[in-house]
Amino acid sequence: MAQNDFDTRHLETLDRDLGRFSNLETATAYVSRPLVAPGVALAFVLLAGLGAMVAFGDTSNTLIVVMAAIFGAYMALNIGANDVANNMGPAVGANALTMGGAIAIAAVFETAGALIAGGDVVGTISRGIIAPESIGTPAVFVWAMMAALLSSALWVNLATWIGAPVSTTHSVVGGVMGAGIAAAGFGAVNWPTMGTIAASWVVSPLLGGLIAAGFLWFIKARIIYRHDKIAAARVWVPVLVGIMAGAFTAYLALKGLSKVVKVSFGHSLLIGAVLGLVVWLVMIPVIRRQSRGLENRNKSLKVLFGIPLVVSAALLSFAHGANDVANAVGPLAAIVQASASGSLTEAVSIPLWVMLIGAFGLSFGLFLFGPKLIRMVGSQITKLNPMRAYCVALSAALTVIVASWLGLPVSSTHIAVGAIFGVGFFREWDAERRLRAAQGSVPERPRLGPEERSRRKLVRRSHVMTIAAAWIVTVPAAAALSAVLFLALRQIGG
Incomplete structure (x- = not known):
């Protein structure tokens, strides 16, 4: 009997000890989970530095190139964490894509865009903002580019942490400008270029918002508010998908494939128009087949916009990878060129290992840190459904085309977020208009007071102010x- 009591007490003690170990393991896992992403990011950054050491060879400037590669990898991670959310946020917010699916698609297409068509705009980043010959020696130029890389990466990291989607292009431009002023004074800066960039702060979100609101008005007027919504969708959804196909074809020809093949503005529009016409004709029977058996409800319309929205997100990611990889590898490529040749006048070429750092950094940054901004862009500014998200995606392509025609530089971040604001504010205006019409037809209905009207706002004002403030201070900061x-x-560095 005594032995049995001893065994029982021993087992109870053992159970308590095992329980404590189990709780300790659970607590350790909970505490260490937030450290996984930074740990993987640190490993990638160090691997980039090691790869630069092997690729550049053993020279007197190897240490500088390794430092630059580490800063470039850090910047690429931050671009992936902040910028890519603009392409995937609307599709995720509209429930057309899961978070995992969005990250997988973006990772593939961002990398493909960077490797296939990236690097054509590196010259603007590395030489268009400041004149390299005005800075003096190659060593001073290298330190200026190094400071630009690190400062822009730190700023984008801070913006991501506070939940503000900012333009990584403007961050790099500000970094290059600040280092150029510190190195050679205000005369080293190309102020006309800076003026057009400042103008894009206003042009990008306004154009994006107006175009997105215009298409949402068209969808509501021609499809959603019709008595037979499905019949209207069979007519107009193929047209809208054709417009999207044409716009994205022209967009990719202008911005995404310029390294592979040179296409003029007129030719890109012609190619887009032809492909858009073909897609419109192909989509007529497809939409008719998809719409069979659907109820005459707004919910049914979402099905018809789902696939076009996913395709648009993939194409936006490809174009973004092709263009914005330069924000990470532009200064890095300039540092490598100056360190290898000792010249500031030669054209900047991009080694493959530099492009790999930029391409994989975008994907790693998205995978490790992107979900926070994707959720914010997709669902926390205003509520999106597939039709509204479609308007945002189409606006991104059309705004770039219009801006190229006008000769204005635009920011993909400002376009996408401006389009989301445009959709949200249009919904507020439309809801107010319909409410006034309903109150006019029913005189006894009480009018809403200011507090109730404020509660019914469809765009979160706090995000508007935070994002606008971040945009304004990005370049000077x-x-x-x-x-x-x-x-x-x-x-x-001496």
Whole structure:
């Protein structure tokens, strides 16, 4: 009997100890989970530095190139975490894609865009903002580009942390400008170029918002508010998908494939028009087949916009990878060129290993840190469904085309977020208009007071203010940080 009591007490003690170990393991896993993503990111950054050491070879400038590769990899991670959300956020917010599906599609198409068609705009980043010959020696130029890389990466990292989608292009431009001013004074900066970039702060979101709101008005007027919604959708959805196909074809020809084949603005529009016509004709029987048996409800219409929305997100990611990889590898490529040749006048070429750092950095940054901004862009500014998200995606392509025709530089971030604002504010205006019409037809219905009207707002004002403030301060903040970092780096480097 005594032995049995001893065994029982022993087993109870053992169970308690095992329970404590189990709780300890659970707590350790919970605490360490947030450290996984930074750990993987750190490993990627160090691997990029190691790859640069192997690729560049053993020279007197190897350490500088390794540092630049580490900063470039860090910047690429931040671009993936912040910028890619603009392409995938609307599709995820509209439930056309799951978070995992969006990350997988974006990773594939961002990498493909960067490797296949990327690098054509590197010259603007590395030489269009400041004149390299005005800076002086190649060593000073290298430190300036290094400061630009690090300052822009730090700023984008901060913006991602506070949940503000900012333009990574403007961050790099500000970084290059600040380092150039610190190195050679205000005369080194190409101020006309900076003026057009500042103008794009206003042009990008306004154009994006107006185009997105215009298409949402068209969808509501021609499909949603019709008595027979399905019949209207059979007529107009093929037209809308054809417009999207044509717009994205022209968009990719203008911005995504310029490295592979040179296409003029007129030719890109012609190619887009032809493909858009073909897609319209192909989609007529497809939409008719998809719409069979659907109920005459708004919910049924979402099915018809799902696939076009997914395709548009993939194409936006390809074009983004082709263009915005330069934000990470532009200064890095300039550093490699100056370190290898000692010349500031030669055209900047991009080694394959530099492009790989940019391409894979975009994908890793999206996978590790992107979901936060994807959720914010997709669902926290205003509520999106497939029709509204379609308007946002189409607006991104059309705005770039219109801006190219006008000769204006635009930001993909500002376009996408501006389009979401445009959709949300149009919904508010439309709801207010319909409410006034309903109140006019029913005189006894009480009118809403100011507090109730404020509660019914469809766009979260706090996000509007946060994002607008982040946009305004991006260039000066990145410039100021870059100037400080340049002075520090030059002191350290001698």
